[in-house]
Structure formats: C-alpha cells, structure tokens
Amino acid sequence: MKGLFKTAPGDGNMELRDTEVPKPGPGQVLVEVKAAGICGSDLHIYHWDIAFAMRPPMIVGHEFSGVIVENGPGVDGWKPGDRVTAEPSAIICGECRYCRTGAYNLCANRRVMGYWVNGVFAEYVVVGAHRLHRLPDRTSFEEGALTEPLACCVHAVHELTGVEVGDFVAVTGPGAIGLLCAQLAKAEGAEVMMIGTNADMDRLATAKSLGIDHCVNLEETDPLVYAQERTEGYGADVVFECAGAGPAAALGIELARKQGKYTQVGLFGKPITLNFERIAYKELLVTGSLSQRYTAWKRTIRIMELGRIDLRAVISDTFPLSRWKEAFDKFEAKKGLKILLDPKG
Numbered sequence: 001m002k003g004l005f006k007t008a009p010g011d012g013n014m015e016l017r018d019t020e021v022p023k024p025g026p027g028q029v030l031v032e033v034k035a036a037g038i039c040g041s042d043l044h045i046y047h048w049d050i051a052f053a054m055r056p057p058m059i060v061g062h063e064f065s066g067v068i069v070e071n072g073p074g075v076d077g078w079k080p081g082d083r084v085t086a087e088p089s090a091i092i093c094g095e096c097r098y099c100r101t102g103a104y105n106l107c108a109n110r111r112v113m114g115y116w117v118n119g120v121f122a123e124y125v126v127v128g129a130h131r132l133h134r135l136p137d138r139t140s141f142e143e144g145a146l147t148e149p150l151a152c153c154v155h156a157v158h159e160l161t162g163v164e165v166g167d168f169v170a171v172t173g174p175g176a177i178g179l180l181c182a183q184l185a186k187a188e189g190a191e192v193m194m195i196g197t198n199a200d201m202d203r204l205a206t207a208k209s210l211g212i213d214h215c216v217n218l219e220e221t222d223p224l225v226y227a228q229e230r231t232e233g234y235g236a237d238v239v240f241e242c243a244g245a246g247p248a249a250a251l252g253i254e255l256a257r258k259q260g261k262y263t264q265v266g267l268f269g270k271p272i273t274l275n276f277e278r279i280a281y282k283e284l285l286v287t288g289s290l291s292q293r294y295t296a297w298k299r300t301i302r303i304m305e306l307g308r309i310d311l312r313a314v315i316s317d318t319f320p321l322s323r324w325k326e327a328f329d330k331f332e333a334k335k336g337l338k339i340l341l342d343p344k345g
Contacts, residue, residue, distance in 0.1 A: 001018070001019060001020070001021050001122055001123035001124055002016055002017070002018060002019075002122065002123060002321060002322070002343070003016070003017055003018075003019045003059040003118070003121065003122035003123075004016055004017075004059060004060050004061065004121035004122065004321060004324050004341075005017050005019075005056070005057050005058065005059055005060070006045055006046075006054070006056040006057065006058060006060050007056060007057045008056050008057065009048060009054075009056060010048050011046075011047050011048050012046065012047075013048075013056070014045075014046055014060065014324075016321065016322065016324065019059075019122070021123070021124050022118065022124060022125070022126045023070075023072075023126070024070055024071065024072030024075075024126050025072050025073075025126070026072055026073045026074045027072060027073075027074050027075060027128055027129055027130065028072040028075070028126050028127065028128055028129060029068050029070065029071050029072060029075055029078055029084075029126070029127060029129050029132065030068070030069050030070040030071075030072075030124055030125075030126055031064075031066040031067065031068055031069065031084060031086070031124065031125050031126075031127060032066050032067050032068075032069050032123065032124055033064050033065075033066045033120050033122060033123060033124060033125055033343045034064075034065055034066045034067060034141035034144075034145075034343075035064065035065050035066075035141045035142045035144065035145040035318070035340050035341075035342065036061050036063060036064040036120045036121055036145055036340060036341045036343060037061075037063035037064070037145045037146060037148075037149065037338055037339070037340050037341075038061075038063075038327060038328065038331050038338075038339045038340070038341065039062065039063055039148075039149065040175075040177075040244065040266070040267065041062075041267065042060055042061065042114070042328070043328065043331065043332055044267065044269050045060055045114070045115065046060075046328060047269070049269045049270060050267070050269060052112060052115050053111060053112075053115065053116055054115045054116065055111075055115070055116045058114070058115070058116065058117065058118050058119065059114070059118040059119045059120075059121055059122045059125075060114050060119050060121050061113075061114045061119035061120040061121035061122075061341070062088035062112060062113045062114040062115075062119050062120060062148060063088075063120070063145055063146065063147075063148045063149060064085060064086075064120035064125070064144075064145050064148075065083070065084070065085045065135060065139075065141045065142075065143075065144030065145045065147065066083075066084060066085075066120075066125070066141070067080075067081060067082065067083055067084070068080050068081065068082045068084060069124070071129075072126075072129075075129045076129075077129075078129055078132060082134065083134065083135040083141070083144070084132050084133065084134060084135060085132075085133050085135060085144050085145070085147040085148065086113075086127040086128075086131045086132050086133065087131040087133070087148070087151075087292070087294070087297060088112045088113040088114065088119075088131075088148060088291075089104055089105065089107075089110055089112060089113075089131065089291070090111055090112060090113045090116065090117045090127070090128065090131070091109070091110065091111035091116065091117070092104045092107040092109060092110050092111075093107055093108075093109040093110075096108065096109070102293055102294060102295065103293060104293060105155075105290055105291040105292060105293050106290065112291075113125070113127065120343075121321060121324065121341055121343070122321075122343055123343045123344065133147065133297055133301055134301070135147070135304075136301065136304050136305040138304075138305070138307060139304050139311075140312075142312070142315055142318070142340060143304070143311040143312060143315070145340055146176070146180075146311045146314060146315070146338060147297075147300060147301070147304070148292070149176060149177060149180060149338070150180050150300050150303070150304070150309065150311065151292035151296045151297045151300040152177065152265075152289070152291060152292050152296075153177060153180040153181045153184055153265070154184065154292070154296045154299050154300045154303070155289055155291070155292040155293065155296040156181060156240065156263055156265045156289035157181055157184040157185060157188075157240065157263075158184065158188075158296075158299065159293075159295065159296055160263060160287050160289050161238060161240070161261055161263045161287065161289075162261075163184075163185045163188040163189075163190050163238055164188065164189070164190070164237075165188065165189030165190070166189065166190070166191070167185075167188075167189075167190040167191070167237040167238055168190070168191050168193070168227065168230065168231050168235075168236050168237050168238075169182075169185040169190040169191065169192045169193070169236060169237065169238045169239070169240070170192075170193045170195060170223070170227060170236040170238070170239045170240070170252070170255045170256075171185070171192060171193070171194050171195065171239075171240045171242055172195045172239070172240070172241050172242060172243050172248040172249075172251060172252050172255075173195075173196070173241070173242035173243025173244070173245070173248060173266055174194050174195070174196040174200050174203035174204055174206070174207050174215075175203065175242065175243070175334070175337060176314045176337050176338040177242045177265060177266065178194065178240070178242035178243070179194075179203070179206065179207060179210065179313075179314050179337065180309065180314065181240045181242055181265060182194050182207060182210070182212050182240075183210060183212075183309045183310065184303075184309065185238070185240070186210075186211060186212065186213075187303075187308050187309070190237075190238070191213050191214075191230075192212050192213050192214070193212075193213065193214040193215075193216060193223070193226070193227060193230075193236070194207040194212045194214065194215050194216065195216050195218055195223050195248075195251070196215075196216070196217060196218070197217065197218060197219050198217060198219050199334055200217070200334070201217065203334075203337060204216075204217060206313060206314075206337065209313065210310055210313055214226065214230070218251070223251065223255065224251075224254055224255060227255055231257065234257040234258070235254075235255055235256055235257035235258075235260065236255045236256055236257060236260060237256075237257060237260050237261065238256075238260065238261045238262075238263070239252040239253075239255050239256045239260065239261070239262045239263070240263050240265055241262070241263070241264050241265060241266055242265045242266045243266050244266025244267045244268050244269070245266070245268070246268065246272035246273065246274070248266070249264065249268075249272060249274055250274060250275065253274065253275070253278050253279065253282075253284070254278070256282065256284055257282075258282045258283060258284075259282070259283050259284070259285070260282070260284055260285070261284070261285045261286075261287075262279075262284050262285070262286045262287075263286075263287050263288070263289055264286075264287070264288045264289065265289050314337050314338045315337065315338050315340060316336030316337040316338060316339060317330065317336050317339045317340065318339075318340040318341070318342055319339065319340070319341055319342065319345070320341070320342050320344070320345020321341050321342060321343050321344075321345055322345055323345070324341060327339050327341060
C-alpha cells in the first residue's frame, strides 16, 4: 500500500512510500481508510515545530473514517464492514491522575497516531478497538473524517468553556476549527461573531451561509468597536481563539469583556508575545484546549446523529493521496477549508 511518511526529524522530510499492509494485533482492528483530513498539526509535523512527541519514520495523519476489514485476536463488538472512526490517543499510561480521571489527553506518556505510531494518510491503518467509534448512518465517510476535529471543538466549547443562551461569542480564525466552534456556540443559543482578514473572504462567506450572526473582516471593520456596539460597550462574553496567531490572541484578550471567558484552541507552533497583565485587569477566565477525550467523542457522535452541525459545508477539497504536497500547500496558504485526502488516489 501507499503511505505518506514523515521520514526523519526536521523541516520537510515527508514522502509517499510503498509499505506493507499492517496486521492487527491483539485487541486491534485493521481499517480501510476511506477519507482522511489534513489538520493544522500535520503542517507542524511537516515543519517539525510542534511540541508533541514524534518518532519518525511513521505515517502521518489522525483524522479519518473507514471500514473495518479485519479483527485481531480478542476483539469483541466489532466486525468487518463496520463504518468507524477512532480516537488518535494510541498509547496512554493508564496510571497517572489524568488517565485515572478520564483526562488522558493530558497524559505525559500519551502517544498519538500519526506522531508516534502509523497514522491514516495511507490505504489501511491499525487502531485499538477500544478507541473505535461507530459512524452514524446519516454520516458520509467524508463527513466522518471530521469527527476528530469536531470532538476537539466539543471539548473546547462544551467541556472546558461553556456557552449560554444569549451570550455574545467571538471566534477568531474562520478555518474549519473556527467554523465548527462557531456552529456549536450557535447551537447553544449564542450570538456569534466570526472574525477574519482579507485572505478569509471566502471563509467568512461560508460562515455567513452557516447562519453565523456577524462576519467581520478586521481589515475593514474594527471588531472591538463592532462587538462593543452590540453589547452595551462590554465586549464578548466568550472568545474562542482558533487562528493560532499571536495578533489574534492579543485581539481576543481585548475582545473579551471584564470577567469574560477566553479559550485558546489554535496552536501557534512557537512562543508568542502577549500582554498577560490584561488578563488580571479584566479578571478573565482563561483556558487552553488540547485534543479531546471519550466524553467529547460521545457527545460528538450524538451531535452528528442529530445533524446539528453542518460538516459538509466545512469540506472544501478532496485530493488523491498522490497529490498530498499540493493539498498541504493549499492548506498552508489558507485556501479552502478542511482538505481531505483520498488514500486510493
């Protein structure tokens, strides 16, 4: 089969290689990958500027959907033909306080599919059966590839932050993650403002088509003034920073009202400079959000079953795996939204 490998540490060092179809071991299943999504962290892997533990050479990718084709020994409750996706937390210690309380996404020994073990930018992938989730019947394979990013957003919006009916919510960065967070906030009854730049005009148009209340180009309209005019001068009750950019974080801190909430969802890939004193003066409740856990996945599958979030609108392109570099370049140039890879191409 073909697999997209990070071949060695350092910037670049990624290539499509022929490799053997893996065999599932005890408690594992072999899944034929039907669709796989490119994540911002995959770009960080490409450029070697992410803080996760990595062990090249390995196949990259962790957002996917597919069909079980073979069970390893000791697998119960799953059978060939089942339509599935899976959590990327391939290895955890199971003993630390985070694992024992269900927050295994924070386990210091957590090892992630596509970083430490072979991932999903390939025709087949082996995953632990305990990490599987069944795709709802109404969910296509393309939409199913967005289960993991949607679970990340559910973790950020619902589990860590909380949004209430009537809240004014600001979202910076109208990429796939920003659009999913904005939709989740809307589903909770919030008034949502999406913020982008001139380069995001198509993405802001998508946000508008999804029913986002205010789509603001900060190069044309001051989002601080815009938010204050709609909140009696107070500012946003909740801010989700999804751009992973220093200026967006600085803007988000200013957008949040006093005693408001600010959640960092996007990853910067490098240190940034921020006026942290503003957090004290405004008594902000600030949190970060990393990956997801079982509870977020279960809620996500239910949201997909109910059809409450439009995943199709967030998918802009599908490239054959053989054109992975073109897909990565388009994603890095912020053209389009969620870009999928077809392992059969």
